[in-house]
Structure formats: C-alpha cells, structure tokens
C-alpha cells in the first residue's frame with residue numbers, strides 16, 4: 001500500500017486542468033455529442049444538456065473531487081476509509097466503479113481504434129474508400145475485419161505506454177501536450193466549417209431551439225450524455241483529485257472542467273453540422289455520423305484530405321487522454337489495494353481489457369451472432385456502463401458525500417468558496433442529484 005505522503009501529485013495547476021479536461025473531452029464530445037444532438041432535435045437538446053451539466057454535473061464533479069482529495073486514494077479505498085460505518089459495504093460501490101471503468105475502456109478502445117484507422121487512411125490518401133455509395137460496405141467490412149481488432153489493441157498499447165510513465169511523467173505530461181493541440185485543431189476546423197456554403201442552415205439547427213423535439217427519450221439521452229461526457233460516476237475525477245495539491249480550488253476546477261468540456265462539444269457541433277447540411281447529409285445518422293458522413297464531406301471539400309487528417313488526429317488525441325483516465329482508476333486500485341508496482345498493475349489491467357475489448361471488436365464480425373440479453377458484447381458494455389453503472393455510481397457517490405461525509409470535511413475541501421455556494425452544492429448532492437438520477441435511471445430502464 002502507498003501512503004499519502006509517497007503518493008504522486010500533479011506538478012502544476014495547468015496540469016490539473018489539462019488532465020481533468022483531458023478525461024472529460026473525448027469521443028463523447030466529438031463523436032457522441034453531435035449525433036445525439038442531431039438525433040434529438042438540435043438546439044433544444046443542447047440547452048437541456050447544459051442544464052444537466054450545471055445542475056447535476058458540476059456538483060457531482062465536486063463530490064468526486066472531495067472524496068479523492070480527502071482520502072488520497074482510489075475509488076475503492078476512498079469509500080472504505082471515508083465511510084463512518086459499513087466501510088466494506090460502501091467499498092463494494094467502489095468495485096462497481098472499477099468494473100465500469102474496465103467495461104468502458106473495452107468498448108471505447110474499439111471506437112478509438114476506428115479513429116486510428118481513419119487517421120491512417122487519411123494520411124495515406126485512402127479515406128475516399130470510405131466515401132461515396134460504397135461507404136456503408138467499406139465501414140461494415142472494416143469493422144468486421146481483422147484491422148478493427150488490430151487498431152483496438154494498438155489503442156490499448158498506446159494507453160499502457162502513457163500509464164507506465166506514471167502520474168506526472170505519463171498522464172500529466174501527455175495531457176499537457178495533447179490538450180492545447182486539440183483545442184487549436186478544433187478551433188481551426190470549426191472556423192473552416194463556418195465558411196462552407198450554406199453553413200448557416202447547420203448553425204440554425206444547432207442554435208435555434210425547437211422544444212417540440214424534446215421527447216422524454218431526449219431528456220434521458222441528455223442526462224446520459226452529461227454523465228458520459230464528464231466521465232462521472234466511476235471514479236475518474238476522484239482518482240485525479242487524489243493527485244491534486246491541497247491548494248487546488250475544487251469548485252473552480254470543477255466549473256472550468258465542465259465549461260471547457262461543454263465548449264468542446266459545442267465547437268465539435270459547429271465543426272460538424274454546417275458541413276453535414278452544406279453537403280446534404282442527414283444530421284440524424286446516429287453513431288455512424290462521424291464515420292460514414294464525414295468522409296463524404298471531406299471528399300467534397302477543398303483540401304479535404306488535410307481537414308480529414310486533422311479531424312481524425314483530433315479524435316485520436318481526445319480518445320487517448322480519456323482512456324488513460326479510465327485506466328488510472330484500475331491501475332491505482334491495483335497499486336494501492338493489492339500492493340502491486342505500476343508495471344504489473346498496468347500489465348494486468350491491459351491484459352484484461354485486451355481480452356474484453358477483443359470481444360467488443362469482434363462483435364461487428366465473427367461474434368456478431370453472440371448475444372447476451374439481446375445485445376452484442378459491444379452494445380452490452382456500452383449499455384451497461386452508460387445506462388446502468390455510471391448513473392448508479394453517480395447516485396451513490398452523491399448520496400455518500402451528501403449524507404455520510406462529515407460537513408467539516410466538505411467545508412475544508414471546498415474552501416475558499418463562499419459558504420452559500422458550498423451549501424447549494426451540498427443540498428444538490430443530498431436531494432436534487434440523487435432524485436433526478438433515480439427518476440431518469442428508472443425511466444430509462446422502463
């Protein structure tokens with residue numbers, strides 16, 4: 001076991017923001033958010049999403065930050081040491097978080113692998129194979145074939161390489177480098193989109209709300225998207241906060257993380273929707289939006305291959321800073337609870353995820369017929385984590401901090417924020433967040 005004095009810390013406050021924003025910004029913003037917005041009515045969805053981020057997301061990030069920094073442990077250890085009684089029962093909630101992190105990485109690595117393939121194809125000038133009338137076949141035959149498995153394993157290897165560098169030299173350094181590049185690329189690509197002919201139709205879809213599009217299902221999706229995008233409920237923000245200095249202001253960091261994450265989701269939509277409308281594609285293409293619609297769009301753009309390479313590089317960078325954050329939950333658990341060194345901890349985690357991710361990768365090909373409760377492995381892991389484990393984890397973390405952690409710990413951790421703000425956050429964690437999550441969770445399952 002490591003004690004808190006020998007534990008690593010992030011070196012700078014820039015590192016704090018780069019790592020937490022790096023975790024939050026990922027495929028969830030650039031791949032998932034635009035297609036969710038596109039399928040759920042555009043601007044109205046965006047407004048609802050922002051409400052969820054502010055009303056539930058920010059308090060929950062604060063809750064994870066409080067648990068992480070006050071315990072200076074992984075999610076399992078944090079629950080066990082902070083619980084005033086029944087530490088073992090609460091530690092089981094930590095096990096749920098660790099399980100969720102393993103499952104998320106296992107399907108996320110597959111989609112990240114697709115982005116690696118698309119980047120490689122753009123760089124070698126072959127992205128056109130994925131455009132035109134044959135694009136469905138091209139995408140389907142790629143995801144069903146061995147290259148999909150290959151890229152999934154490459155993602156896990158790249159992820160392991162960063163983790164082996166440790167907290168400062170691996171996670172923090174890589175996030176410090178990748179996040180600024182990501183912002184520059186994103187801004188350049190969204191400005192480029194604004195100059196496309198007919199961009200205004202895409203922008204008005206994104207910014208002119210039509211509240212009649214807000215079905216109950218859209219409300220559920222907006223909340224699920226907020227959880228996924230802010231990496232909530234599994235202990236990511238908790239493990240990163242355990243590496244914060246004791247002077248890092250938690251509420252301000254939570255707000256900055258949520259604001260930058262939302263900004264990226266909006267910029268990603270500004271980059272994608274004008275292009276979608278300008279080239280006559282459908283904004284409702286669903287999960288395939290980025291992979292089937294964009295290659296067509298890039299093919300028809302001046303200097304489209306440069307834009308394509310930049311875009312898929314953006315996705316690759318965003319996905320790696322997220323995979324390292326979900327992995328660190330498990331690696332820190334293995335180091336702190338099992339007494340392993342970092343190398344074997346990373347090796348064990350990577351081996352388990354390689355096995356599970358292979359099942360997910362193959363569920364588009366040889367394992368497509370293997371169904372559990374009607375889901376392929378890929379869909380099962382996606383559904384079980386986003387719709388079940390993350391909301392349950394988030395709800396229990398909220399209840400735990402709201403009801404079971406000493407008020408003085410909360411006040412000390414959230415200082416120097418104004419008392420009224422601390423009170424609003426505590427009340428939200430006690431009542432509003434658990435109630436909202438429970439209602440939406442139950443409605444979602446029904």
Ligand code: PFF
Nearest residue numbers: 024026027028229231236326
């Ligand atoms: N927030 C990441 C994204 O938007 O892509 C996904 C994610 C990262 C989910 C880390 C969960 C997690 F623990």
